[in-house]
Amino acid sequence: MPFLGQDWRSPGQCWVKTEEGWKKTTADDKNNYLSVQSFCKAQEEECFNKENLLLSLNYDPSAKKRKKDFMNKNSKVPYFNMETWIYVHKGSTKERHGYCTLGEAFNRLDFCSAIKDTRRFNYIVRLLELIAKSQLPSLSGVAQKNYMNILERVVQKVLDDQQNVRPIKELLQSLYVSLCTLVQDMGKSVLVGNINIWVHRMENILQWQQQLDNIQINRPKSGGMTLTDLPDSLQLKIMDCLSDGWDLLSLGQVCPDLGQLTEDRLLWKKLCQYHFTDRQILKRLILSDKGHLEWKKMYFKLSRCYPRREQYSDTLHFCTHCHILFWKDTNHPCTANNPESCTVALSPQDFINLFNF
Numbered sequence: 001m002p003f004l005g006q007d008w009r010s011p012g013q014c015w016v017k018t019e020e021g022w023k024k025t026t027a028d029d030k031n032n033y034l035s036v037q038s039f040c041k042a043q044e045e046e047c048f049n050k051e052n053l054l055l056s057l058n059y060d061p062s063a064k065k066r067k068k069d070f071m072n073k074n075s076k077v078p079y080f081n082m083e084t085w086i087y088v089h090k091g092s093t094k095e096r097h098g099y100c101t102l103g104e105a106f107n108r109l110d111f112c113s114a115i116k117d118t119r120r121f122n123y124i125v126r127l128l129e130l131i132a133k134s135q136l137p138s139l140s141g142v143a144q145k146n147y148m149n150i151l152e153r154v155v156q157k158v159l160d161d162q163q164n165v166r167p168i169k170e171l172l173q174s175l176y177v178s179l180c181t182l183v184q185d186m187g188k189s190v191l192v193g194n195i196n197i198w199v200h201r202m203e204n205i206l207q208w209q210q211q212l213d214n215i216q217i218n219r220p221k222s223g224g225m226t227l228t229d230l231p232d233s234l235q236l237k238i239m240d241c242l243s244d245g246w247d248l249l250s251l252g253q254v255c256p257d258l259g260q261l262t263e264d265r266l267l268w269k270k271l272c273q274y275h276f277t278d279r280q281i282l283k284r285l286i287l288s289d290k291g292h293l294e295w296k297k298m299y300f301k302l303s304r305c306y307p308r309r310e311q312y313s314d315t316l317h318f319c320t321h322c323h324i325l326f327w328k329d330t331n332h333p334c335t336a337n338n339p340e341s342c343t344v345a346l347s348p349q350d351f352i353n354l355f356n357f
Contacts, residue, residue: 083108085326088318088354102135102355103143105325109316115153119313120327125154125167126310127348132175135352137182141192148201151175155208162217166246169212176205228257235261243311245271245299268295275299275308316351317343325354 016023086108088100114120158168179202182190242248252262272295284301286294314328320342
C-alpha cells in the first residue's frame, strides 16, 4: 500500500504488511504489479472492442433496459418473501439488530397467500385501505411496488370470483384520491419513483374501477331451492347474520319479497347495537312521524360519524414476550412451548400503530 505521509517510511514508496511486519515491495512484487496492470489494460481493450462492436450493430443500451422493464412488468412477480411470522423490534442497539419498519413488514409477511384465504381476505383489504389513506408515503420503493402488485391480485380475484365487489371499489376510490393529492407534492419526495410511473398506476386504477363497474354477476344454474323458497322466519335468520348494512340493502334489491323483509326494524336495530355504543346511538336519534326510532336511517348516519366495529375470521397476532408478529394459525416456538403466552390480536389499525413509534 502507498504511504504519502511525512514519516520514516519514505514518502511515495510502497509497503506491504506481512506476518513479520511492514516491508517494502520487492522486484518480484513490482513485476506482479506490472502484470496486473497489463491484465487490466487488456480487459479495457476488450471492453472497448465490445463497445465498438455494439455501436457498429446500432445497438441501443437503453433498449435492453426497456426490454428488461417490460419483462418484469409482464411477469407480475412481487418482490417479497413468503414468511408467516417476523421479528418486530422497536429499537436497534449494539446488542440487538433488526429494526423493523412498516414497509419491511409489508414486504416480508406472506400477504400474497393471505389474499387467497377467505378468512384473511377482508383483513388484507382493510389494511390496504388504511395504508392508502395515510401510510403510503412511509413505504419504501419496493414496498410501494409490492403494494400495487398485491392490489392487482386482489382486483383479479374479485373479478374471477364475483364477490366482495363493493369493498374493493371503496379501496380503489380511496387510493385514487390519495394519489391525486400525493402526486401534486411529487417535488417534496412524498412518493418514491418517477411521476410517470405513478401516473401509469393511476391509469391502472381507473381501468380496474371500470372493470368492476362492468362486472355482471351470473345467476347460478342449479334448479334447487333458493333463498326465497325458505320460510320468512328462516330468511330473517340468515339476514340476521349479515354485519354490513350495505349488504342488507343489496340483498333487498334482488326481488320485492326480499326487499320487504330487509325493512324489518329489528334487523337494523341489531346492526346499530352491534357496531355502535349506546352513547353514540343516543346522540344520533332519529324519530319517525309516529314517534318510532328509524333504525335504518340511524345506522347510516352513525356510519358517517363513527367507525363501525370490525370483525375478521383471522388476524395477525403479536407476541409481547418474543416480539414476533404472526398469523393466528401459525405456531411459532413461543406459543408452541407456552400456550398461555402474551399474544395480542391486532386489528389492521393496530398493525399500523405497531410501527408508529
